[in-house]
Amino acid sequence: MATKCEHCPLRRKDLFAKMNSSQVAEIQRFKVGEMVVDAGTPILLQGSNSPQLYTILHGMGLRYRLLSNGQRQVISFVFPGDFLGLQAGVMGEMGHSVEATTKLTLCVFDRNELWSFIKADPERGFELAWLAAIEEHFMGEALTTVGQRTAVQAIAWALVRIYLRMQASGLTNGNSIKFPFRQQDLADALGLSLVHTNKTIAGLKSKQLLGWADGEVHLHNLKKLAEIGLTTVDLPKERPIL
Amino acid sequence: MATKCEHCPLRRKDLFAKMNSSQVAEIQRFKVGEMVVDAGTPILLQGSNSPQLYTILHGMGLRYRLLSNGQRQVISFVFPGDFLGLQAGVMGEMGHSVEATTKLTLCVFDRNELWSFIKADPERGFELAWLAAIEEHFMGEALTTVGQRTAVQAIAWALVRIYLRMQASGLTNGNSIKFPFRQQDLADALGLSLVHTNKTIAGLKSKQLLGWADGEVHLHNLKKLAEIGLTTVDLPKERPIL
């Protein structure tokens, strides 16, 4: 039933670093199973530890952090190939929660095996650091967006980044993507109010730069959007996948 | 001249994970020297790779990211024990720049040795991932601050976090800390304008919660500040040091 790592369709995408078959076999050994959860299911909880680590095989979700007053910051949207639970795995505590936005298929790894997994091949430890560094890198960008970009710039930035991430893993369809998130989610990711987010999107729509309806976003002019978002259309950097 | 790792004064602080003497010896082997730079010196550059990695032995600095329009987001302030250049070390490119705010003493490591260093002891790879996860965790908090907290909340949060970080490495003096940064730096870290930052600080001063003059910040009421900043006064999590 479960997908064999060696036949994993994700692994073949350009986005992911290639590894040799013995390395893939090691990962297969580390993988304890597969899990499917419905949209809306919480996967990991801020402040808690987790006995399991996951790689998203299919579907989308979001990471977020709650403030004591109830406000929510969406840390990032997560896509196939993203690794979940690394913080719990190495520091013993998650800094954010993760929840499924669509139905989600996850490869499940046992946290207790993490150490033996690294010992068996030191390169795995390097890859873990690499994964964490990728996240850190991304979050630096996100922080810059929320701190310095205006609403239009932020929205353009976010959609361009998401489009490129999806493109690199073969999830685009021409210039459009399936985007199952609510405007509220995007607003919470960019530190904007829902109303202002909606009006800003309306502005981009009226300029024919963007389309958003029925869970699909169309980037009619990627280059122009990137320009507005003060960013580029460079391919995302290669990253490891577990 | 250079400090021996086994006699490193930082290593002894509560903040840092303990390691056995053979592990320390390994790090000593990895260390190629020490470097002292003046205030204002750039250490690492956004978008570039770096042949060297550093651990701050003494002094303070800041990480920042520039936007194409010249705006600056300060990603974080860096303190003794912080490891610089990890992104370049594992992904081959820095996502931000780092520069010295005070005169800085740095332990220098050779990037080319990183891999042999990890191979020699897989635990080092784990620690690298741990370090990266610590940063990622912090940046999630920072993102939440910039995205969700108001100006007063953000400033209170930042100063409390900084105070606690310094306290854990023995850099506080009662309720005050040496804080060599400009208000502009804090403003850029929190996504606020200089003027508004200044006025908000003035507000906290007038409430006797804060003092800031001559490069020293006094947190007259840590608990109350933490409350305002929607945070706690918990000790920072233990972290590895290289």
Added chain:
DNA sequence: CGAATGTTTGACTGGAGTCAATGAGGGTGG
């Protein structure tokens, strides 16, 4: 003493937030 750098204030503006109401589907149960 002038030039630089950083802090502090005041006056004004504006981007984004808040409040509130209306639409537009999608379920579902009577």
Added chain:
DNA sequence: CCACCCTCATTGACTCCAGTCAAACATTCG
């Protein structure tokens, strides 16, 4: 089959937090 409800998107009116502009201070330094 449709009224009712729930969720999410959309719009308008109004407010306010934070940004911008500008000028005055305070220190340091050559």
